[in-house]
Amino acid sequence: MQIYNTLTRTKEEFRPLHAPNVGMYVCGPTVYGDAHLGHARPAITFDVLYRYLTESGYKVRYVRNITDVGHLEHDADEGEDKIAKKARLEQLEPMEVVQYYLNRYHHDMEALNVLPPSIEPHASGHIIEQIEFIKKILAAGYAYESEGSVYFDVAKYAQDFHYGKLSGRNIDELYAETRELDGQQEKRHSYDFALWKKAAPEHIMHWPSPWSEGFPGWHLECSTMGTKYLGEEFDIHGGGMDLMFPHHEAEIAQSCAALGHDTVHYWMHNNMITIAGKKMGKSYGNFITLEQFFTGSHPLLSKAFSPMTIRFFILMAHYRSTVDFSSEALEAAEKGLARLTEAYERLQKLKAGGESSVDTKGLRERCKEAMDDDLNTPIVISHLFDSARAINIVFDGKGSISSEDLEELRRVWKLYAEDILGLRLEQQSASEEPYKKAVDLLLNMRLEAKQRKDWATSDHIRQALTEIGFTIKDTKEGFEWSL
RNA sequence: GGUACCUUGCCCGAGUGGUUAGGGACCGGUCUGCAAAACCGGGGACAGCGGUUCGAAUCUGCUAGGUACCUCCA
Structure with a gap:
């Protein structure tokens, strides 16, 4: 399998360090707000990778962290921890805020059929490890108090x-830049970044350390927790492209130091989701939360x-391309998905016969070829559409399929559509069986x-059912319905 | 200002140096009591201008437009 490695800017053959085990770390959310469409992208991209590696026979340990400390607001907030700021505003315990948004995040992920990772470590739960990590960097001489x-x-x-090996930045350029950040005067150079930050008096999230009551720096948790759970060397690290610099660059530096x-070994970055050509993100305030998508409660959603x-x-779309969001594009996706869902249902009912x-x-x-080519999910989907056409031809009685081919087709659809792409195409659960039978009964009466x-x-039966919300379709065999 | 990337048909979105991506929309046809669905067929694209090549949308140069990162950001 080929994976695009940001480090080398090329597709490389994926060779795990300790096959059949694979270690994979992905930057998770900062839980101080609801997840938006942008958050869904890495979650889904790396979920598919996780599923594909697992289906390919690897034993994957997938670590996706929860950032619940450390990220600083911009200078106007005087170095106050984001979580703490929000907590004060809402008069809640910081951990209460964390838990609230974490629950909602999990809820969204479950709805998107994103599998839970093997380990979901919290930054706040690894303060001691982070302090130990800082000690190592200090001992090696690459940090100062x-x-x-x-x-x-x-x-x-x-x-x-080599500082800048991931993002292609060089230190001279960084040197030329002027920045106004909190604590600038404490630093030797503007581009130095905090490993530990002393807490201001009003700061309510802080921990003791050899240096001060404070909190760990922005980038440290990933270095610490990644190596703690996956070892000093591991296979894959994923995240959004916007984290490449400074976050991942700093992470590399910390770990090397x-x-x-x-x-x-393999750095993977998903591209951004855009809206009217602009990146959807917190800083632009142009994001739409997943919840808003699910309920349709946003002016831009039809x-x-x-x-x-x-x-x-x-x-x-391929994970390394930008995707431009629009209601029209989503509606097109919705119709396409309905087509696949219908084909999948028909596939289950299809009768084999002859050649x-x-x-x-x-x-x-x-x-497989498409997935092996750096997770080319759009191509996989196009193959499924081609296959849907064949299914429809047989379903329409205009073609036939042998029982061997039919069995194989069912297995492949299950594997790629459901298990790897993670699309929920199956219909109602068994508990709804009586209700389904009742609808079938009505439609059989209509058939008579x-x-x-x-x-x-x-027409009366069809119209009445339609008014209730059913869609009725007549077919060669009889009928189909859906809600 | 620095660095990187992008520009594909009505829309969304793949891709490769020479052979149909796919989806949505649209148009025509088949099927059907009607409707819906399904099926068949249809048209077309590769920002612009040069270069390399037998051949480039695919490689290269320039131009135009756009985006991202350089600050928290998925």
Whole structure:
């Protein structure tokens, strides 16, 4: 399998360090607000990778962190922890805020059919480990203490290692930049970043450390928790492209400084979701939360969109391309997904007979080929659409399929559509069986009426069901319905 | 200002140096008591101008437009 590695800017053959085990770390959410469409992208992208690796026989340990400390607001907030700020405003305990948004995040992820990671570590639960990590960096000589805070010495590090190897930035450019950040005067260089930050008196989230009552720096948790759970070297680290610099660059520097060598083999970055060509993000204030999509409660949305439509929409584009959101694009995705869902249902009902007149061979290989090419989900989906056409031809009685081919087709659809792409295409659960039978009964009565050419009764049943919200379709075999 | 990336048909979105991506929309046809669905067919694209090549949308140069990062950000 080929994976695009941001480090080398090329697709590379994926070779796990300790096959069949694979270690994968993905930057999770900062839980101080509801998840928006942008958050769904890495979650779904790496969920698909997780699923694909697992289906390919790997034993994956998937770590996705929860950031609940450390990120600073911009200078106007005087270094106050984001979570603490929000907590004060709402008169809640910081951890109460964290828990509230974390619950909602989990709820959204479940709706999107994103599997829970193997480990979901909280930054706040790893303060001791982070302090130990800082000690290692200090001992190695790549950090310095200043006024109770500890900063990473980028210039010193750059003498011995390549700072900027991930983002392609060089230290001279960074040097030329002027920035006004809190604590600037405490730092040797403007580009040094905090490993430990002394808490201001009004700051309510803080922990004791050898240097001060304070909190860990922005980037430290990922270095610490990644190596804690996946080892000093592991396979994959994922996240959004916007985290490449400074977050991931700093992470590399911290880990190299503390351990003396690189940690991550494959860096993967998903691209952004845009809206009217602009990145959807907190800083622009142009984001739409997942909740708003699910309920349709946003002026830019023509209607509510199901979680599966959102998932499908995201998978219709390659993860390294930007995707431009619009209501029209989502509606197109919704219709496409309905087509696949219907084909999948028909596939279950299809009857095999004789030779195959439709070409269904090679679907498994084609899907695998696409996935192996840096997770090309749009191509997988296009193959499924091609396959849907074949299914429809047989369903329409205009073609036939052998029982062998039919079985294989069912297995491949289950594997790629459901297990790997994670699309929920299956219909109602068994508990709804009686209700389904009741609807079938009505429609069978209508069928009888039709045979008697009793159009009045026939149309009456269809119209009544339609008014309740059912969609009725006549077919060669009889009928189909859906809600 | 620095760095990187992008520009595909009505819309969304893949892709490769030479052979139909796919979806949505639209138009025509088949099927049907009607409707819906399904099926068949249809048209077309590769920002502009040069270069390399037998051949480029795909490689290269320039131009135009756009985006991202450089600050919290998925």
